[in-house]
Amino acid sequence: MKNLNETTTAENQKLNSQINASATKNNWFSADGEKKEFSNELQTIEKVDLPNQLSKYYTEYSLTGFDDIYRAKVGLNIAISDVFNIYRGDERKEGCIWLGSLEKSLNAHILAKDERIMLIVYNEHTLGFVFPYLPNNCQILHASILRGATKTDGSVYINPSDKVRLASEMDFENFRCHFGSFGNEKEYIYQK
Incomplete structure (x- = not known):
């Protein structure tokens, strides 16, 4: 149930994970506040049992399929x-x-x-770009008030309910x- 346009490119799959615009806020938690485990075809997250004195402060997860990241606290x-800690294969x-x-992060x-x-289209009314170090901020290139934009310059925060997709030359x-x-594909990710 994703609002992102379906494509087969690796960049869109990463964008989908990075800016999961259709996810509900904190969907990693169940109704009683207990953390859920996650698994898909390529990635798995499993909760690790910790001694009582440590489980008061953090939860540890065993990971596969996230590059060489194998553990998160x-x-x-x-x-x-x-900020939380992650551990790579080289310790x-x-x-x-x-x-x-956790998956989105x-x-x-x-x-x-x-x-x-x-390069993205935000809620179908704004053309913008996202810096890799600010994944939830859309810097506005052009916004259309006629299509529903409320802000025409600067940047907008990407909320979980927003629809985001990679922009193309046609956009x-x-x-x-x-x-x-x-x-320039060396500097920008966009829909080809």
């Missing part, structure tokens, strides 16, 4: 934009920004290593913007 009172520890779910962290800027034409240098 998430604080029990974590909030959006807080390196890194900080990862919490984006509402890990995929955004992996994609951010790409360091390319994503630039529809928004009457020049595609030109945005076609």
Whole structure:
């Protein structure tokens, strides 16, 4: 049940994970506050049992399919934009920004290593771009008030209920913007 346009490209699959616009807020938690486990064909997240004295402070997860990240420690009172610890195969520890779910946070962290800027269409009324280090902010290139935009310059925060998809050259034409240098695949991720 995703609002993102279905495509087969790897970039869109990563974008889908990074900016999961159809996810409900904190969908990683069940109604009673207990954390859920996650699994799909390529990635798995399993909760690790910890001694009582440690389980008061954080939850530890065993991971597969998230690049070389094999473990995550998430604080029990974590909030959006807080940092939690992840561990890579070479025993390196890194900080990862919490984006509402463990899957979304890990995929955004992996994609951010790409360091390319994503060109997106936000709620079908705004053409913009997303920096890899600010995955929930859409920098506005052009917004159409006639299509429902309420802000025409600066940036907008991407909420879980927003519809986001990769922009194409046709979107630039529809928004009457020049595609030109945005076609550089070394700097930008876009729908081809």
